[in-house]
Amino acid sequence: MTIKLRRSNTSTSSWLRVLAILAASALWTYGSHALSQTPQPSSVAAATHNDGPWWKHAVFYEIYPRSFQDSTGDGIGDLNGITQRLDYLKSLGIDAIWIAPMYPSPQVDFGYDISDYQSVDPQYGTVADMDHLIAEGKQRNIRVILDMVLNHTSDKHQWFIDSASSRSNPKHDWYVWNDGVPANGPNVTAYQKRFEHEGRVPPNNWVSGFGGSAWEWVPAVHQFYYHKFYKQQPDLNWRNPAVEKACFDAMRFWLDRGVAGFRLDAIPTLFEDPKLRNEPEAGGINAQGDPNLKDIYTSNLPDVHDVMRRMRTMVEKYPGNRVLIGETYLPDTAALNEWYGGAKHDELQLPMDMLLGFHGDHDKLDAASFRTFLNDAETKLNGSQPLFVFDNHDNVRSWDRYSDSEHNQAIARILAAVLLTSRSAALMYYGEELGMVTSTPKRKEDVKDPIGVTGWPKEKGRDGERTPMQWDDSKNAGFSESSTTWLPVPSNSATINVKAEEIEPDSLLNWYKQLIAMRKSDPTLRDGKQVILDESNPSVLSYLREGVAGHPSVVVALNFTAQPQTISLDLGKASGSGKAVTTVLTNAPGLKQNTSLQNITLPPYASWIGQIGQIGSSK
Template sequence: MQTRNLLPLLVIQALLCGAISAQTSTADPSALRAAATPSSDQTWWKHAVVYEIYPRSFQDSNGDGIGDLNGITQRLDYLQKLGIDAIWISPMYPSPQVDFGYDISDYENVDPKYGSLADFDRLMAEAKKRNIRIMLDMVLNHTSDKHRWFIESASSRTNPKHDWYVWNDGVPGTGKNAHQGPHGSVVPPNNWISGFGGSAWEWNPTVKQFYYHQFYKQQPDLNWRNPEVEKAMFGSMQFWLDRGVAGFRLDAITDLFEDPKLHNNPETGGINAQGDPNLADTYTNNLPEVHDTIRRMRAMVAKYPGNRVLIGETYLPNTAELDKWYGGTAKDELQLPMDMIVGFSNRLSASNFRKRIEEVETQVHGSQPLLVFDNHDNGRSWERYGDGVHNEQIAKLIAAMLFTTHSTALMYYGEELGMVTSVPTRVEDVKDPIGITGWPKEKGRDGERTPMQWDGATDAGFSTASSTWLPVASNYKTVNVQAESGDPNSLLNWHKELIHLRRDLPALHEGGMVMLDRTNSNVLSYVRTAPAGAKAVVVMLNMSAQPQTLSLDLAEAGLKGKRVKTILTDESSLKGLSALTNVTLPPFSSWVGSVE
């Protein structure tokens, strides 16, 4: 049975008496009190640093220019020293690689480009020796059109697997996208468009029907209204759970269901990079039926020992919708839906971060937040938040937020180095199909998927091949693991220090959280309250290009202490800080200290 540490009486009194004022927070006072209370729950994923690896780009072990599983195994010591608790590996299953692995043709094997099941088992064993868990990307919304299920489904209307995908006869019509059906000319049944351009309906001449594909036409959507589909997909998840994986990141999980009546999605005006009308996703995304499926999935995973975890790719409009993906008060759906509202706001704003972080702290019924600022589908945070001059300092601010707030932390390979988004300059160089179809407005996702930068040697130590699947970023000679390891002020060492502080300091590991100086639009400040016998930790992050002078009143968090001691800062002028009165923070500076 797990117990909770109680906050010191002063903290509770401060909260009850309104030190956290209703004028500066819209959160319910009881939710604020809960957020401020330390917890003794040691469930591993509640304290984890999860590291996404795009396997094509992490380490090539056999000289073919493509990363692989044995390459990941070779680099486990690096990940252990960094302080990583779990690795999320983007799809490594057999695939035609139209969408670089997100078009899966076999869910229960390894693509030969990446190795074998024996290589995977060896990776699992070596990671376990280093206390690193392995998580897999599970793509449940769609398969490859080369998957045997779809080949059968597309062979005949009477095939037992025909109803495993979303098929439709179309509606009478002529012109673009028209085809000759059994009873005359037909067009797609509605205006739904693919996320990667064109109609989301593709004609199959064998069965004379359209099939639905939310993404590429080579990625037909599964029909999750068919119980056989759920049974088969859960079976594939069990295949990997039986092999010992710690859980799954669920790709495009909000897209599992579509409106059975096929209503048109509302037009929102204008056209996208592919030249298609912009549409709302009212009838193709985040439909209520998906939650029943997730509850059954959670129950299935819960039968396995070791606190296996489900992480969701959940781009949602607000925190209220995010809470539904936890299961609300029941907490019986995803343990960790990704909070993209914080990390992908793309606006370095203390006010915005304060509001969004406090929302997820107080509006998800005490569930564990999961913050993420980088992934394989978006330009790197280096550019999204950087101003072109202070990017490294801003990257340190982002890292400080990621690792000192009360959240599980998800990071992307190379984030710890300050890897940049290397956008192709010619359409001839683009590998990502969405960049080919959308050029020049949409240049694709190659830029955030370039090879990991290990050292200043050829191909940045990623490969011995004469050419790699994507070129290494041009700054690899100075931005790499080897160079930054030797620089105590590097972004890499900043990440290492933060991650180890998060593990070692009780306040950062299991403390509660209270926002300070709530009307400050330039500086984000907060306290991580500590369990009994430990010291509280204060964090100050100047998100402006000007020095900011401020005074913090720790009584707002119910703390008596007046003196502080610097634990970590990137500014020498702040290292001797001993009090929080009239503190001047240099531009884009970060400071972390203990309350003495």
């Protein structure tokens, strides 16, 4: 703080094919011609290969708790609902779940306005329910990551209630307060004058992400407080050491209960320019009617990195390789590298790489852009592990952003292939594996998201990517027994759901399962060096994962266009050069028996994954 499948009746042979897929997913071994064969030397090597801490190659899965599973029948998802669905997540191959804020909150921004860091909102359950979820996850080797919102609290948090009560209150300096400037002062803009109180106006031109000035007047103290986001989300003053101590204590509360780490919301915004200089104008106005501004004085200030180093030190005192994941929308890979701590690797283990999945041109694939971002992540992060992501609760779903209406299924498979075969940890968003679509409200009165309320009709909010998870074709898609749900269930849930896709061998869900199973069983897909191939091809993205621990190298080729593309791949001096090729996964029937890197014709938006140097059965 950015599908419609035709189904047919399932025959007995279809069920057998499903069982075969599930068996392959559970026991995937490259180069084995029969599961009963004696393991090859590469398989033995894989058992002893050490590829680092658990998070380095993990598949993370974001859960928006309001929308995943309702266990109480009130139309709102909850913690016990998540626990009920852990077996599904295990079958998918998920290593850790990130749960969006489930703390007590007035729900102005649906949990990102926290009123108590050390409890659970009653609509989601209790602390005991969270303990139970953590324990049940542990039984299935699924860790729990919590969302930690450190930039701001709710204005209903006791800290802010105290802070806003009096200038002499000990917590007054826990938030960012300012007297403002005289309304008739020099250089005061017309925009500032719109927010005049008692002859004072905000000290600068900073704009809230939800509309209006980023400064809110409080008569009790005759001052403005700063809020980067909604006015009910006052920013904490991280220049006050007491704030850091209190926030770190809140993190320890959950670390002591066994959470595996935190996703840090809007973490680059912890600090603001102490001189409160005006942001440069970027031209034009936004959906709320405010001027577009750059954010050089309100985001990614150098001070934040000192906090990250201290936070990393604190977290590393706990056993089990606890992890810090950052919501880091940054301009380039060089800026991203700073969030790892550069060559020292002493800040976040996994700042999110938003450059690949949210690089600006969201209405089409671009092989050159993907190639650049993948190569930068491989070569410009001092060896740090990237964390790629294509979907989250703040952005239109990738299904819609990258779609062309005709090849959506194939395009979704390309994105999944990039996410799960590139050298990175992977972050999924609930329903991504099904092809859930963005279901944007049609009327302003149906909008729940505050940014949609203030920005309608130009900005329709984020409700569309937060609709209930689609489990089956029953009432409310199996999400809830309530007569109404907090957001409507999408109309395509009768066909796009877990139950339907689990029994369809060629479904998007089973494509994800196969990709995840491949990376779990093969050190090459987890740890092999990534080398870009065919670097000048404008239409096809191809790369090699060099073999690890005796396992063969893997080649990935993805057609980013609606036209057939013929490629010939030269591995050069890369590992596996000149050896046999076996197709291991593709959505192009004509390529299932391909055994060559020469003259491969990829159909429109086709994905092809091949193994170099060891013959195995194709999938």
